[in-house]
Amino acid sequence: MTHFSAMSLLRNALTGHKNWREQWPDSQPKAEYDVVIVGAGGHGLGAAYYLAKEHGITNVAVIDKGWLGGGNTGRNTTIIRSNYLYDESARLYDHALDLWENLSQELNYNVMYSKRGVMMLAHNVHDVQSFQRHVHSNRLNGVDNRWLTKEEAKAFCPPLNISPDARYPVMGAALQMRAGTARHDAVAWGYARAAAARGVDIIQNCPVIAIRRGPDGSVQGVDTAKGFIKAKKVAVSAAGNTSVVMDSAGVRMPLESFPLQALVSEPVKPIFPCVVMSNTVHAYISQSDKGELVIGSGTDQYTSYSQRGGLPLIEHTVAAICEVFPIFNRMRMLRKWGGIVDVTPDRSAILGKTPVEGLYVNCGWGTGGFKATPGAAHTLAWTVAKDEPHPINAPFTLERFTTGRLIDEAAAAAVAH
Amino acid sequence: MLLIHCPYCDETLPESEFAYAGEAHINRPADPSALSDEEWRDYLFIRTNARGPHYERWRHIHGCGRFFNAVRDTVSDRFLMTYEAGEARPDLTVKEAAE
Numbered sequence: 001m002t003h004f005s006a007m008s009l010l011r012n013a014l015t016g017h018k019n020w021r022e023q024w025p026d027s028q029p030k031a032e033y034d035v036v037i038v039g040a041g042g043h044g045l046g047a048a049y050y051l052a053k054e055h056g057i058t059n060v061a062v063i064d065k066g067w068l069g070g071g072n073t074g075r076n077t078t079i080i081r082s083n084y085l086y087d088e089s090a091r092l093y094d095h096a097l098d099l100w101e102n103l104s105q106e107l108n109y110n111v112m113y114s115k116r117g118v119m120m121l122a123h124n125v126h127d128v129q130s131f132q133r134h135v136h137s138n139r140l141n142g143v144d145n146r147w148l149t150k151e152e153a154k155a156f157c158p159p160l161n162i163s164p165d166a167r168y169p170v171m172g173a174a175l176q177m178r179a180g181t182a183r184h185d186a187v188a189w190g191y192a193r194a195a196a197a198r199g200v201d202i203i204q205n206c207p208v209i210a211i212r213r214g215p216d217g218s219v220q221g222v223d224t225a226k227g228f229i230k231a232k233k234v235a236v237s238a239a240g241n242t243s244v245v246m247d248s249a250g251v252r253m254p255l256e257s258f259p260l261q262a263l264v265s266e267p268v269k270p271i272f273p274c275v276v277m278s279n280t281v282h283a284y285i286s287q288s289d290k291g292e293l294v295i296g297s298g299t300d301q302y303t304s305y306s307q308r309g310g311l312p313l314i315e316h317t318v319a320a321i322c323e324v325f326p327i328f329n330r331m332r333m334l335r336k337w338g339g340i341v342d343v344t345p346d347r348s349a350i351l352g353k354t355p356v357e358g359l360y361v362n363c364g365w366g367t368g369g370f371k372a373t374p375g376a377a378h379t380l381a382w383t384v385a386k387d388e389p390h391p392i393n394a395p396f397t398l399e400r401f402t403t404g405r406l407i408d409e410a411a412a413a414a415v416a417h
Numbered sequence: 418m419l420l421i422h423c424p425y426c427d428e429t430l431p432e433s434e435f436a437y438a439g440e441a442h443i444n445r446p447a448d449p450s451a452l453s454d455e456e457w458r459d460y461l462f463i464r465t466n467a468r469g470p471h472y473e474r475w476r477h478i479h480g481c482g483r484f485f486n487a488v489r490d491t492v493s494d495r496f497l498m499t500y501e502a503g504e505a506r507p508d509l510t511v512k513e514a515a516e
Contacts, residue, residue, distance in 0.1 A: 243466035254462035256439075257491075301437040302419075304491045305468045310418050312433050345462045401462040402454045 001197035004108050023189065024196030029203050029229050033061045035384055036222055036231035038208050038245055039238040040064035041073040042184070043362055043369065045191035045202070046377025047235060047384070049107075052198035054378075055385035060200045061231075062192075063224060065207035065241075069188030072239045075307075075339035076370040077262050077284055077296035079275055081118040081179035083138050083145040088395040088407050089348060090141040095392050096375025097178060103374055109190030111182045112289065118179035119148070119157060121278040121324070123168040131174040144178045157274050159327045167323055168281050181275060181286055187373055210248035211236075211359065219249070219358035235360040235384050237376075240305060240340025242363035251354055253363070254401045255342045258299040259309035260367050263317075263336035265328075267291030276324070283320035293331060295321055299341065299367060309338035341367050345401070347410035351376060351393040352383055360384050361398065422499045423477045424485050430477075438474035440464050441486045442506045470497060470509055 002008060002021055012019055035051060037044045040062045051057040064070075080100055082093035104110050122128045131147070138145035150162045153173040162170045192202055209223045211234055221230040238245050240257040247253075272287035284296035297317035300309045314336055322329040344350060344364035349372070351362045362380045365372060379393040389397070400406055419432040446452050446460055465471070471491045476484045488497040488509065500507065 241468070243464075244468045252459075252463045253466065254458070254464065256464050256466050257468075302473070302489070302494075303437075303466065303471065304494055306492060306494050308494070310432060312418060402458045404454075 001193065023193045024202055027061070027201035027203050029061060029063070029206065029224065029226050030201065032221075032230040033201075034059040034231070035233045035235065036060075036229060037062045038222065038234065038236045039071070039241075040068045040188075040192070040202055040204065041071050041237065041239060042069065042187045042191060042373040043073075043365075043376045043380065044235075044237040045069075045188055045195055046373055047237065047362070047380040048200040048202075049191045049195040049198070050378050050381035051385060052195060052200055055381060057385055058199035060195075061203055061229065062195070062200060063203045063206050063208055063222070063229070065205070067204050068192055068202060069185055072339040072341060072369060073188045073373075074185055075262065075337055076184055077286065077294050078181040078184045078288075078370060079118060079179075079277070079284065079286065079296075079368075080113070080182055080371040081176050081275075082143055082371070083118075083120075083134060083174065083176045083179070084409060085134055085137050086407055086409060087141060089409055090138060090143050091392050092349075092375055092379075092396070093372060094141070094143050095378070096372045099374035099378060100182065103182075103187075103190070107190035107194045109186060109193060111186045111190055113182040114180045115178055116180040116274045116286075117156070117175055117177045118275040118277060119153060120174045121153070121160075121170050121276065121280070122172045122174070123170060123278065123280040125171075127280055128171050131172070135174055138176075143176075145174055145176045148173045148175050157272070157276055159272060159325045160276070161324060161326050168278075170324070179275070181288075183289075184370060187370075191377070208245060211245065213249060213356065217356060219356060233358045233360065233384055235362065235380060237362040237380065239363065239365070239369065240342050242342050242361065246354075246361065249354075249356055249359055251356060251359070251361075253361075254345055254350075254398075255364055256303050257305060257340050257342050258302070259304050259306060259338040260297070260299045260341045261309040261313055261317075261336055261338045262294065262296045263314060263333050264288070264292040264294050265331045265333050268293075268331070271327075278320065278324060281320035281323060283317055283324060285321055285325070292334065293328065299343070300338075305340055307338050307340055341365070341369070343367070345410070346406040346408045348407035349376070349396050350398050351380060351396040352389045352398065353387070354398055419494060419496070421475060421487070421496060423480060423483075424499050424501050425481045425483050426477065430480065434477060434479040436476045436478045438476050438484060441472040441474045467491060472506060474502070475499070
């Protein structure tokens with residue numbers, strides 16, 4: 001693996017950029033691995049990286065039915081934040097945020113993590129009370145978050161309309177300064193490159209057909225389009241398709257898969273300094289380094305695996321953006337797309353062991369899995385390597401739907417990710 | 418935009434007139450107090466989440482207001498059929514054979 005540095009850039013520049021090598025090989029499956037990870041998104045690739053780096057397990061394959069980072073990793077709106085209400089969630093997402101801080105240096109790959117601040121708008125009295133409760137709860141947990149008046153919000157994000165005659169007037173905002181965005185593709189590529197350098201095989205275009213279990217019930221490996229691959233342990237990190245993969249192992253999941261859509265505008269000069277989210281009017285917006293406004297909407301109402309979603313939702317989202325930021329009402333949109341997100345009943349992830357020996361699952365991130373990428377990957381690797389959960393992901397069990405010990409971010413209001 | 422056939426109104430209308438109401442044919446337990454924790458979990462939280470034909474409920478909220486059932490392919494989003502609430506779960510294999 002070529003180490004990226006100013007020196008290597010200079011050397012390659014002087015030789016006409018003809019000697020750059022591939023960043024990772026396109027591997028073919030071996031007969032047997034210690035660990036097979038299903039799903040080559042940021043979470044799966046990251047878990048492979050941490051397995052190799054922190055636990056010395058390098059006989060690992062990451063298998064994907066499509067191309068690396070082509071699922072939700074490459075389809076989200078790249079928002080990173082950790083201002084969740086409950087202690088369990090705050091710890092998990094703040095752990096991820098801690099890892100985001102040094103990720104570019106750790107991977108020697110620029111993931112373009114930008115702490116530009118995420119501002120969540122309050123449009124009514126309930127929002128104000130709920131967000132202030134979040135701010136207090138976050139501060140007790142050592143999570144950065146503070147309350148802004150609407151004038152302060154306007155000063156922080158000048159395109160914002162705070163006029164009192166707006167249809168949904170802004171009454172204030174919660175601001176997490178440590179939050180921001182990162183380059184989503186670079187996260188997958190950086191983890192892939194760093195994992196491959198430590199001996200991990202990344203196998204693309206190889207759908208997993210079923211998880212095979214032995215007579216004693218434990219995992220034996222996975223049947224794939226390229227044949228059977230034997231594995232001591234299998235970790236499923238397949239986002240929207242988790243139910244399908246887990247069904248093949250005889251584990252029924254508390255998940256529903258919904259399309260989640262996003263869109264980008266034509267690129268313009270820097271106009272938007274931060275990320276703004278409004279859960280009440282359903283609009284999330286930031287500006288990419290290319291200059292496009294990146295806009296996210298809510299999930300479609302029906303379950304689907306189509307990776308498309310319907311136009312009514314886009315219309316609703318764009319209407320909300322124009323309402324909150326009238327300056328954008330003549331922007332032209334370039335393209336829209338959808339990803340399939342797996343949603344749990346309590347809107348918290350499932351990350352840990354399963355009833356099947358040797359089978360682990362990382363799913364249920366719903367509409368907000370990108371921000372958790374390093375934290376989920378890190379704790380999943382721990383769980384797989386030690387066959388027990390890391391203290392941070394210990395509450396996020398599959399059993400909580402039997403015991404009733406839910407982490408009910410869904411009821412905590414203002415939970416859109 | 419999905420076009421959905423309401424079996425009560427007998428009209429095919431845009432998705433925005435309808436509200437999705439989750440998986441169909443999940444019956445409320447006859448004797449709730451007799452259920453184990455695992456049975457409660459299955460009833461409350463576990464869902465088929467089918468990739469392919471999916472039995473689901475819709476409600477014609479901006480029309481007749483009634484709930485009905487549908488079978489939709491979740492890969493193509495194409496509706497295979499809609500039918501009135503309370504009807505037995507249709508057997509898709511029988512229907513295909515008849516056609």
